[in-house]
Structures are given as structure tokens and as C-alpha cells.
Amino acid sequence: xxxxxLAIMGICLLLYVVLGGADFGGGILELITGGxxxxxxxxxxxxxxxxxxxxxxxxxxxxxxxxxxxxxxILTTLHIPVLLALIGIVxxxxxxxxxxxxxxxxKPMAIYTAVFRISSLLTTFFLGVTMGxxxxxEMTTNYTLGFFxxxxxxxxxxxxxxxxIFLVVLFAFLANIYxxxxxxEPRRVARFTRWAKYLILALVAEGLVVFLAAEVDxxxxxxxxxxxxxxxxxxxxxxxxLPLLWTGLKRHSRNLLRIVAGFQTTMIVLGWFAIQLxxxxxxxDGNDLTYQSAAAPPQVQYYMLIALIVGVLIIFPYVGxxxxxxxFSGDAPLVK
Amino acid sequence: xDELLAARYQxxxxxxxxxxxxxxxxxMPWFMFVAExxxxxxxxxxxxxxxxxxxxxVAIFFAVGAVSGTVLSFELGMLWPTFMKHAGPIFGxxxxxxxxxxxxxxxxxxLFLYGxxxxxxxxxxxxxxxxxxxxxxxxxxxxxxNSWMNNPTGFDWVNxxxxxxxxxxxxxxxxxxxxxxxxxxxxxxxxxxxxAGVHAILYLRNGLDIHARAIRIALxxxxxxxxxxxxxxxxxxxNVADTQPAKLAAFESLFETTTSAPLLIGxxxxxxxxxxxxxxxxxxxxxxxxxxxxxxxxxxxxxxPEDEWPPVPIVHYSFQLMVAIxxxxxxxxxxxxxxxxxWKHWLEKRWWLKLLIIALPLGFIAVEAGWIVTEVGRQxxxxxxxxxxxxxxxxxxxxxxxxxxxxxxxxLLSFIVVWLFGRQIKILHAKYQKS
Numbered sequence: 001x002x003x004x005x006l007a008i009m010g011i012c013l014l015l016y017v018v019l020g021g022a023d024f025g026g027g028i029l030e031l032i033t034g035g036x037x038x039x040x041x042x043x044x045x046x047x048x049x050x051x052x053x054x055x056x057x058x059x060x061x062x063x064x065x066x067x068x069x070x071x072x073x074i075l076t077t078l079h080i081p082v083l084l085a086l087i088g089i090v091x092x093x094x095x096x097x098x099x100x101x102x103x104x105x106x107k108p109m110a111i112y113t114a115v116f117r118i119s120s121l122l123t124t125f126f127l128g129v130t131m132g133x134x135x136x137x138e139m140t141t142n143y144t145l146g147f148f149x150x151x152x153x154x155x156x157x158x159x160x161x162x163x164x165i166f167l168v169v170l171f172a173f174l175a176n177i178y179x180x181x182x183x184x185e186p187r188r189v190a191r192f193t194r195w196a197k198y199l200i201l202a203l204v205a206e207g208l209v210v211f212l213a214a215e216v217d218x219x220x221x222x223x224x225x226x227x228x229x230x231x232x233x234x235x236x237x238x239x240x241x242l243p244l245l246w247t248g249l250k251r252h253s254r255n256l257l258r259i260v261a262g263f264q265t266t267m268i269v270l271g272w273f274a275i276q277l278x279x280x281x282x283x284x285d286g287n288d289l290t291y292q293s294a295a296a297p298p299q300v301q302y303y304m305l306i307a308l309i310v311g312v313l314i315i316f317p318y319v320g321x322x323x324x325x326x327x328f329s330g331d332a333p334l335v336k
Numbered sequence: 337x338d339e340l341l342a343a344r345y346q347x348x349x350x351x352x353x354x355x356x357x358x359x360x361x362x363x364m365p366w367f368m369f370v371a372e373x374x375x376x377x378x379x380x381x382x383x384x385x386x387x388x389x390x391x392x393x394v395a396i397f398f399a400v401g402a403v404s405g406t407v408l409s410f411e412l413g414m415l416w417p418t419f420m421k422h423a424g425p426i427f428g429x430x431x432x433x434x435x436x437x438x439x440x441x442x443x444x445x446x447l448f449l450y451g452x453x454x455x456x457x458x459x460x461x462x463x464x465x466x467x468x469x470x471x472x473x474x475x476x477x478x479x480x481x482n483s484w485m486n487n488p489t490g491f492d493w494v495n496x497x498x499x500x501x502x503x504x505x506x507x508x509x510x511x512x513x514x515x516x517x518x519x520x521x522x523x524x525x526x527x528x529x530x531x532a533g534v535h536a537i538l539y540l541r542n543g544l545d546i547h548a549r550a551i552r553i554a555l556x557x558x559x560x561x562x563x564x565x566x567x568x569x570x571x572x573x574x575n576v577a578d579t580q581p582a583k584l585a586a587f588e589s590l591f592e593t594t595t596s597a598p599l600l601i602g603x604x605x606x607x608x609x610x611x612x613x614x615x616x617x618x619x620x621x622x623x624x625x626x627x628x629x630x631x632x633x634x635x636x637x638x639x640x641p642e643d644e645w646p647p648v649p650i651v652h653y654s655f656q657l658m659v660a661i662x663x664x665x666x667x668x669x670x671x672x673x674x675x676x677x678x679w680k681h682w683l684e685k686r687w688w689l690k691l692l693i694i695a696l697p698l699g700f701i702a703v704e705a706g707w708i709v710t711e712v713g714r715q716x717x718x719x720x721x722x723x724x725x726x727x728x729x730x731x732x733x734x735x736x737x738x739x740x741x742x743x744x745x746x747x748l749l750s751f752i753v754v755w756l757f758g759r760q761i762k763i764l765h766a767k768y769q770k771s
Contacts, residue, residue, distance in 0.1 A: 072417040074413075090749070098752065
């Protein structure tokens with residue numbers, strides 16, 4: 001039963017990365033490309049971003065109901081990066097909505113746009129940093145060790161910071177690939193295709209940096225991957241899919257691109273799960289919290305599972321309908 | 337600043353900010369649904385404009401409500417990790433259901449806002465209703481979690497640990513129903529009067545037909561809600577008397593246990609001297625309201641150790657304010673119904689529109705006061721009778737800085753939202769002046 005709840009939580013997190021990540025990536029992409037095509041990106045995000053955002057809320061709820069100790073320790077010791085990510089979430093969502101609905105005047109629009117872009121980047125970065133801290137294992141519950149050691153050191157290190165950057169590049173890449181599918185004008189397609197290529201290269205390079213930074217911080221990530229056949233398979237599949245992506249870019253094939261990029265991201269997330277589990281939070285004293293040790297009592301899990309299964313049966317088809325309406329059917333203009 | 341106080345302030349600011357957007361997000365979809373339904377029925381384009389204008393409002397409020405709600409789901413753990421570690425599994429079940437309801441709301445809203453020409457007329461109309469139903473449901477689920485903090489059931493507390501957890505019993509705790517109806521009705525009343533107030537200002541200014549129609553739709557909901565709210569309030573007061581006698585005593589600054597206790601109107605409590613100055617007393621009415629019997633005994637604060645008293649003056653003033661506003665809005669509700677069924681010309685009168693303008697902020701002030709009554713009234717407990725707020729505080733120092741930061745951000749957002757609405761109204765009027 002615990003495994004099933006964990007799996008649902010994993011799927012929610014995965015969907016947040018694959019769908020919500022592209023929304024964050026939209027802002028990052030605007031930032032790094034100077035926003036020449038910001039209209040396209042915004043239009044692609046507008047109908048779906050709030051629904052995509054709910055995956056994160058589901059992850060949090062599952063966490064505090066089914067794995068309360070994990071929730072408590074993460075939010076105590078990683079208070080600072082989580083707070084920064086939250087502020088980013090608030091600023092970004094608000095600025096995006098304001099930009100969408102306010103009168104089209106130069107000055108306010110410039111401010112909304114700037115806030116939207118910068119907070120997209122910062123939120124993504126701090127989410128990545130938080131993830132990095134969970135993997136690295138410098139977290140401690142010995143609160144006498146001093147502010148820096150307890151509340152800063154676990155996330156302020158090469159590995160966590162480079163994972164933050166990796167997530168930024170990954171989300172920008174996702175947004176870029178998804179956006180290509182919405183474009184028709186050849187010049188724009190060419191521009192986004194060029195950017196896609198840069199981002200793929202940056203992603204591979206930054207991936208290597210993450211592995212090196214891990215070694216610097218004493219985390220033997222190469223080794224961990226090497227000893228986990230599932231993780232190896234995930235990395236191999238994600239890499240092997242690169243030529244397919246290249247083909248998709250050449251042929252401007254909307255569905256192929258989306259499927260391949262989504263698949264690669266899924267492989268990256270699954271690869272992480274495979275090296276991380278059964279540990280949920282790695283602690284510096286070795287008393288790691290595993291999903292078994294942190295799990296709530298069985299009767300709690302039982303009733304939560306019922307709620308989740310009913311939820312999934314309602315949400316999945318409805319999300320599918322949302323995407324079908326806006327992403328995979330004709331081009332009737334969106335009306336504000 | 338004291339860490340505990342800073343954390344409580346931060347929680348209060350975050351909840352106080354979120355609740356406004358949450359109320360509007362769950363009630364305004366009903367207004368836009370009615371406006372669209374009237375448009376489809378009458379073909380009067382004014383209703384379509386109204387539905388679209390309101391939909392923009394809903395989009396802005398919903399977005400800010402969603403992100404500030406996200407902050408809360410994390411903040412509970414960032415400020416009160418010990419509480420969440422123990423309470424999460426017990427009161428988490430309604431949150432799991434709320435997740436689904438909120439998801440449905442977000443999807444339906446996306447379809448509604450952007451689907452004007454992608455969905456059929458009928459599908460679009462009912463999508464609006466789905467937004468409203470899902471919004472109300474998610475509100476009701478969240479209330480269950482809060483009511484559990486006031487009336488914790490469904491577990492045994494053994495040596496500082498929860499055992500024999502029964503999440504279903506916890507979810508269906510005895511305070512859920514009274515708190516849920518009181519809050520949902522309050523949301524309809526507060527949002528309805530706020531919307532009516534805004535349109536009353538505009539109607540007085542330019543007399544456009546669209547505003548008169550908007551006022552009627554909003555008040556149809558608000559009047560009914562405001563009129564039944566005193567009954568709901570009576571039910572919840574009896575529930576508080578039953579389950580949290582110290583809170584009830586704080587409402588009324590009742591220091592001594594009294595038979596045929598008087599209902600106090602106004603008054604300045606002096607906690608040290610244990611007395612109230614300048615209050616108006618209605619003899620026996622507190623006993624009657626709390627237990628349905630004019631001679632019943634009502635427990636005073638003296639029955640509880642002083643370190644388990646809530647901050648009496650704040651709770652007292654907030655309670656009085658809430659009740660006073662509730663009474664006033666109920667009166668406005670009665671006037672509106674009289675006007676609709678008998679004296680239609682009242683609706684055009686200046687005095688009526690001015691009353692509506694006065695009522696504009698009142699509903700939300702009452703909502704905020706009500707939450708202060710519930711939350712501050714439960715202090716010093718975070719789980720009533722089980723865990724104290726100070727024992728669940730995060731060990732991280734410097735919470736005052738995060739409190740300042742969050743407060744500054746929410747203040748800024750509040751100003752921008754108000755300013756934005758001024759601009760939205762200009763867009764609407766510009767359209768009418770052209771045609």
C-alpha cells in the first residue's frame with residue numbers, strides 16, 4: 001500500500017516536472033531569448049498553467065499525510081530555499097495573470113514581464129536546489145550545530161546549486177520543445193529550433209557538471225548510477241533518444257518532439273527516483289528517512305489511497321480533456 | 337520580536353490574505369454562471385459582457401488565491417513542523433479530497449476562461465457551474481481540517497504521540513458541519529456585498545444598466561446568505577459552547593461562571609481586574625444562545641488556568657464586530673428582498689445604493705474578524721487541549737524577517753489587485769461609451 005501511495009506521489013511529481021516545468025521554462029525561455037516571441041510562449045501556457053500547478057499541491061498533501069516526518073524535516077531544515085521558491089511561485093503566478101489581463105500599456109507590462117521571467121527562473125532554481133539537498137544528505141536535526149550548518153549548508157553547496165541550474169536548463173528546454181509545436185511561421189520555427197539545439201547542448205554539459213559537483217561534495221553519483229541498473233537504463237534511454245529529438249527538430253514534427261522531450265525528462269526523474277529510493281531524505285548522521293520508516297499508520301494510508309484513486313479517476317480524464325481542447329485540437333483563437 | 341509571535345503573525349497574515357481570494361474564487365464563479373445563463377436565455381448582450389468582465393475578475397482572484405494557498409500548504413510545515421508531523425496523518429484526509437476538488441476547479445476554470453469559442457454554448461455554461469461547485473467543495477474540505485484543530489477527534493494521545501488514528505472520524509469531527517456552513521454562507525454574503533458595492537459605486541457614477549443588473553445578481557446570493565447567517569451563527573455558537581467553553585467565555589469576556597448569563601453587547605474587557613466596562617447586558621441571553629435555556633450555567637474563564645486563556649480583548653472585540661456586521665448585512669438582505677418582491681423602486685434609490693457602498697468592505701471585515709475569533713480564540717492551543725502552539729514552533733530562528741517579507745509581498749499584491757480592477761472597469765466603460 002505504501003508503495004502505491006509513493007508511486008502516485010512520484011507520478012504527480014513527474015507530471016509537475018513535465019507539465020508544470022514547461023510553464024516555468026516559458027518564463028526562463030523568454031528571459032534567455034530576450035522575449036522576441038513572448039506572445040507565443042504566454043499563449044501556450046495560459047489555459048493550462050494553473051491546472052499544472054496543482055500537481056505540486058498534491059505532492060505536498062501526500063507528503064504530509066502519508067510521510068509526515070519527511071514533510072516536517074524538509075520544511076524545517078530547507079526552510080530558506082523553499083521560502084524563496086514559494087515567493088517565486090507567488091510573484092510568477094501573479095505577474096503572469098496581471099500581464100495577461102491588464103491594459104496593454106508599456107510600463108506596467110514591462111514590469112509584469114520582468115517579474116514573470118525572473119521569478120520563473122528563481123523558482124525553478126530553488127526547487128532544484130531543494131531537490132539537490134534531499135539527494136546530497138547534509139541535512140541534520142542537531143539544531144545546536146549553528147545556523148549556517150543546519151539551515152544553509154545542506155543546500156548551499158556545489159551539488160545542490162548545480163542541480164538548480166540543471167533544472168533551469170531542463171525546464172527551458174521543455175518549454176522550447178513544446179512551443180515549437182505551436183509555431184507555424186518558418187522564421188520563428190527556425191529560431192526556436194536553433195535555441196533547442198543550444199539548450200540540448202547546455203543540458204548535456206550541465207548534466208556533467210552536476211556529476212562533477214557531486215564528487216566535489218563527496219557524493220559518489222557516478223557510482224550510485226553505476227550500481228543501479230534502473231538508473232543506468234534511464235540514462236541510456238534518455239541519451240539514446242537524443243538523435244530522435246534531432247530528427248524531430250529537422251522535420252518539425254510536433255508530436256515526435258513533444259513525446260521525445262517528455263520521455264527524456266521522465267527518464268531523468270525516474271533515474272533520480274531509482275538512486276534515491278527507498279530513502280526519501282538523506283541525513284548527514286546516516287539516519288536516513290526511508291519511505292517505510294516515515295510512513296503514516298496503515299489506516300491513514302488506506303483512506304488516503306481511496307481519496308487518491310477516486311481523485312485520479314476524476315482528474316486524469318479531465319486533464320486529458322483540457323489538453324485535448326487547447327493543445328491537440330484546431331486553432332480557434334483563444335479569447336481573453 | 338518574539339519568534340512565536342512572529343510566526344503567529346505570519347500565519348495570520350497569510351491566512352487573512354488567502355481567505356479573501358479564496359472566498360471570491362469560490363463565489364464569483366456562481367455569479368458569472370448566472371450572468372452567462374441569463375445571456376443564453378434572454379440574448380441580452382449586457383449579460384454576456386457582465387459574464388466576461390466577471391470572468392476576468394475570477395481569473396485574477398483565482399490565480400492569486402491559488403498561489404497564496406500553495407504558500408499556506410508549505411507554511412504549515414515551515415512554521416509549525418511539530419504540529420504537522422503529528423496532525424498531518426490525522427487531519428490530512430480532507431486535504432486529500434480538497435486536492436481533487438481544487439484540481440477540478442482549476443481545470444474547469446481554464447476551460448471556462450479560454451474556451452468561449454472552443455466549447456459548445458451549453459458545455460461552456462455548465463463548466464462555469466463546475467468551477468463554482470468544485471470551489472465550494474474544496475472550501476468545505478479545508479474547513480474540516482481547521483475544525484479538527486478546534487475539536488480534535490479520531491485518535492488517542494498517548495505520551496505525546498497519536499495512536500489508533502481514525503482519519504474518517506477525525507474528518508467528520510463534530511465542529512465540521514457548523515464551521516463549514518458558517519464559512520460558506522459567509523463567503524457568499526461577503527463576496528456578494530463586495531461585488532454589489534463596487535457596482536453600486538459605478539451605477540451612482542454613470543447609471544449604466546449593466547451595473548444595475550450586476551447588483552441584482554450579486555445581491556440575490558448575498559441577501560439570502562446574510563439572512564440565514566444568524567441561524568448558522570447560532571448553531572456554531574452552541575457548538576463552541578459544547579466543545580471549547582474557554583473560547584465562548586472569551587467571546588463574551590465572561591470571567592465568572594454564571595447561571596442565566598447575560599449577553600454582552602460591546603464593552604471593554606479588563607483582563608487583570610476580570611471585569612468588563614461599559615457593556616450593554618441582555619440578561620439570560622448568553623445562556624439561551626449557548627444552551628437554549630435562559631437559566632443554563634455558562635462556564636467562565638475562571639474555570640481554566642490563566643495560561644490557557646486566549647487573548648481575551650482581541651477575541652472579544654472581533655466577535656462583537658463580526659456579530660454587529662452580520663446583523664447589519666442581514667437587515668440589508670431583508671430590505672433587498674422586500675424591494676424585489678414589493679417596492680421595486682427602492683432599488684434605484686440613492687440611499688439604497690449608498691447603503692450598499694457602506695456594506696462593500698463589511699462582509700470581508702466580518703470574515704477576517706470571524707477567523708480571528710476562531711484562531712486566536714483557540715490559543716494557546718494549536719490542537720485544542722492536546723498541543724500548544726509554542727510547542728509546535730519551528731526551531732529556525734529569525735522568523736520575524738520572513739514575516740516582514742511575506743507581509744510586504746502580500747501588501748504589494750493587494751495594492752496591485754485593487755489598482756488592476758480600477759483599470760478593468762475602465763476597459764468595460766470604454767466599451768459602453770463607444771457604443
